[in-house]
Amino acid sequence: MADMRRDFATRAELIAYLKAEFPDAAEVCDVVPPSPIGGRKAAEERLRVVNLKKYEATRNFLDGEVTRLSPYIRYGVLSLAEVRDYALANTKSRDEVEKFISELGWRDYFQRVYAEIGDGIWEDIEEYKTGFSAHEYAAKLPEDIRAGQTGVTFIDDQIQTLYTTGYLHNHARMWLAAYVVHWRRVRWQAGAAWFLEHLLDGDPASNNLSWQWVASTFSSKPYYYNLDNVLKYTGDRYRGDPTAMGHQAFVGSYETIARRLFPRIQIETNTADQPRRGR
Amino acid sequence: MAECIVWVHADNLNPNNAALRAASGSPAVFVWDDELLKAWKISLKRIVFIYECLLELPVTIRRGDVALEVAAFAQEHSARRILTMASPSPRHKLICQRIMQQMPKGSRLEVLRDPAFADTNKSIDLKRFSRYWSSVKCDVLRGKK
Numbered sequence: 001m002a003d004m005r006r007d008f009a010t011r012a013e014l015i016a017y018l019k020a021e022f023p024d025a026a027e028v029c030d031v032v033p034p035s036p037i038g039g040r041k042a043a044e045e046r047l048r049v050v051n052l053k054k055y056e057a058t059r060n061f062l063d064g065e066v067t068r069l070s071p072y073i074r075y076g077v078l079s080l081a082e083v084r085d086y087a088l089a090n091t092k093s094r095d096e097v098e099k100f101i102s103e104l105g106w107r108d109y110f111q112r113v114y115a116e117i118g119d120g121i122w123e124d125i126e127e128y129k130t131g132f133s134a135h136e137y138a139a140k141l142p143e144d145i146r147a148g149q150t151g152v153t154f155i156d157d158q159i160q161t162l163y164t165t166g167y168l169h170n171h172a173r174m175w176l177a178a179y180v181v182h183w184r185r186v187r188w189q190a191g192a193a194w195f196l197e198h199l200l201d202g203d204p205a206s207n208n209l210s211w212q213w214v215a216s217t218f219s220s221k222p223y224y225y226n227l228d229n230v231l232k233y234t235g236d237r238y239r240g241d242p243t244a245m246g247h248q249a250f251v252g253s254y255e256t257i258a259r260r261l262f263p264r265i266q267i268e269t270n271t272a273d274q275p276r277r278g279r
Numbered sequence: 280m281a282e283c284i285v286w287v288h289a290d291n292l293n294p295n296n297a298a299l300r301a302a303s304g305s306p307a308v309f310v311w312d313d314e315l316l317k318a319w320k321i322s323l324k325r326i327v328f329i330y331e332c333l334l335e336l337p338v339t340i341r342r343g344d345v346a347l348e349v350a351a352f353a354q355e356h357s358a359r360r361i362l363t364m365a366s367p368s369p370r371h372k373l374i375c376q377r378i379m380q381q382m383p384k385g386s387r388l389e390v391l392r393d394p395a396f397a398d399t400n401k402s403i404d405l406k407r408f409s410r411y412w413s414s415v416k417c418d419v420l421r422g423k424k
Contacts, residue, residue, distance in 0.1 A: 004311075004340040014334075015327055021342075022316070022326050029322035038331030040294050075332055076291035076364070080396035081423075088422040101419060102412060108396045109411045115367035116405060166324045197320050200328050205367065219407075 011037075028197050033165045036071055036200065043072035052087055052097050059099075061233050062169050067100075070201035071166075073107060080104050107206055114205035121208045122189060129216040130182065131264030137187040141194050145180060153245040154230055154238050155179050166200035171233055177214040178224050182261045183249060188215040221267060226250055226257050281306050283360035285338075286349045286378070288371065291364035292332040297391040298362040299336070305362075308352040309333055311342035315370065346374050350381030359386040364393070 004021070008014040019026045036042060050067045058064030072078045084104055087097040114121055124134055144150050148159035158172045168176065173195070180191040188211040195211075196202040212218035227250040231238055242251050250257070258267040285298045285307035293299075299307065333340055341348050353361055361378065365371075379388055397403075397415035404410040 002341075004342065006334060006340065008334075014330065015323075018326050018330060019323060022323065024316070025321055025323045025326050028320050029324070031322075032324045032327050036328070038292075038328040038333075039335040040332075041335065042331075071328060075289055075329065076293050076296065076393075077332055079293065079393045081394045084396060084419065085423045088420075094420060098420065102416075104396065105412055105415070105419060106408060108415075109405070109408050111367050112403065112411070113405050118369035163322075166322075166328070193319075197322050198324070200325055202321070202325065 029163055031164050033167075036068065038071070038075075038077075040077050043069070043077045046072065047078065047083065047086055052091060052100050056096065056099050060171055061235075062172060063235065064169075066169060068167070073104075074201040074203045074206075080108055107203075110203075110205040110209045113209060121205055121212075124215075124217040125212055126217050128222075129220065129265075130222050130262050132185065132262075134187065137181070137185050139187055139190060141180070141186060141190040142184060145184065145186075146194065150179075151246040152179070152249070153247065154234065157237075162195070162198050166198055168199065173210065174214055174223055175225060175230065177211050178222070181211070181215045182222055182224055188212060188217065222262065224254075224257055224261055226252055226254060281356040281358045283362055284308065284349075284353050284356055284358045286310075286361055286363040287333075287336060287338050288345075288363065288366060289329055290366040290368065290371070291393070292329070292336065293393070294336050296364050297393055298364050301391065302362050306352070306356050306358070307336065307338040308349060309336070309338045309340050310345045310348040311340075312345045312370075313343055346377035346381060349374075349378050353382065353386075359383065361386070361388045363388065363390055365390050 005017055008017065015032050019030060036046065046067075046069055050069065051065050054065035055067060059066055069078060069083060073080065073083065084101050087100055088094065091097045117125075128134060128137075145159070148156045148163070150156055150159075155176060158168060158176050161172070162168050162176075177188070177191055180186050181188050189208075192208045192211040195207055196204065199207065209218055214223040216222040227238075227242060227247050230247075230250065238245060238247065242248055249260075252260070254269045258269055283302050283305050285302045285305055287299070287307050287309045289309075291298075330340075339352065341352070349361065353359070359382070361382075363375070375388055375390065379386065382388075397419045401414070403414050
């Protein structure tokens with residue numbers, strides 16, 4: 001087999017070459033965002049501008065100060081240990097960076113589970129705790145979701161973001177995953193495979209095990225949310241008539257939503273409006 | 280004739296990784312896994328990102344059956360020693376085994392690791408993140424040894 005090219009005058013030339021070499025990938029989606037750029041140099045630049053103080057305070061907001069390091073960490077361009085050491089070396093207080101480091105810990109945790117169960121990350125680790133059995137969930141991702149035309153404005157916007165940028169904020173990943181699994185009753189595997197097509201940081205362990213966490217096959221209860229949660233973390237974008245935006249199915253208290261989504265069981269409601277991770 | 284070659288894979292594209300440092304100046308190869316690409320259907324933006332990472336590494340880039348290509352690359356350079364980085368992926372283990380089946384007797388494949396995030400020697404309960412975190416937290420927050 002001949003060597004692939006390494007000499008490109010411009011990024012556009014590289015993209016055109018790869019489009020011709022990997023036509024199947026271009027068929028899935030041929031949009032390439034202007035950033036991030038791959039490679040160690042870009043990774044180090046990104047690391048230098050990370051604001052960990054702001055991260056702690058704003059990370060749950062869609063426009064919050066997230067680090068955008070995940071694609072570099074996924075491909076080992078930056079190791080977890082060096083990012084952790086960088087954070088510790090650039091803070092006066094360990095408490096200030098503890099949350100950030102624990103988020104790095106999620107990746108280490110998922111990698112360890114992957115090393116232990118291998119391709120088992122594609123199977124339900126535990127049963128669904130939703131009152132439904134696995135066979136009651138559709139195996140295939142519905143076409144309207146794939147097309148980003150569900151009629152639910154905040155969901156369709158996130159799908160477009162996924163396609164055009166290859167990135168989703170963690171909160172948006174959870175909303176989208178919970179929508180697919182709980183509102184549309186689709187098996188998490190279909191959603192996980194779909195995310196892997198597009199996420200620049202798409203890693204089978206972090207991706208699948210996070211979907212399982214949302215689905216409740218790798219957690220003690222399903223993750224779900226309501227419109228108040230979406231409004232709180234998206235600024236003014238979705239304020240207005242919920243019906244006009246297709247948001248009716250998300251209106252109500254956590255108790256109401258839980259009764260609607262999981263009518264066969266009693267779910268201990270959690271009114272916390274933050275992603276319920278780390279328990 | 281090279282003493283060894285480095286097999287670079289997508290789970291570690293750090294130019295300073297242990298394998299590239301240990302075999303500095305030795306030929307290195309990355310192979311796009313055609314079978315995996317077919318199964319995962321990743322979009323063009325992911326391919327571009329990985330390729331940009333590769334362009335900063337001193338590697339020959341090929342595509343096809345990874346094990347066959349890596350073994351062929353080693354033989355082109357008359358190398359009997361292959362260095363690579365660890366990966367939790369079961370496919371990585373499988374490819375390592377298949378590479379060795381292709382290599383002449385007496386060849387060696389060494390799997391190296393970068394410094395770990397948390398102590399890898401102790402047994403950790405992985406049932407839930409909270410259990411994992413409570414057993415590694417102190418060690419992790421101490422940082423560089």
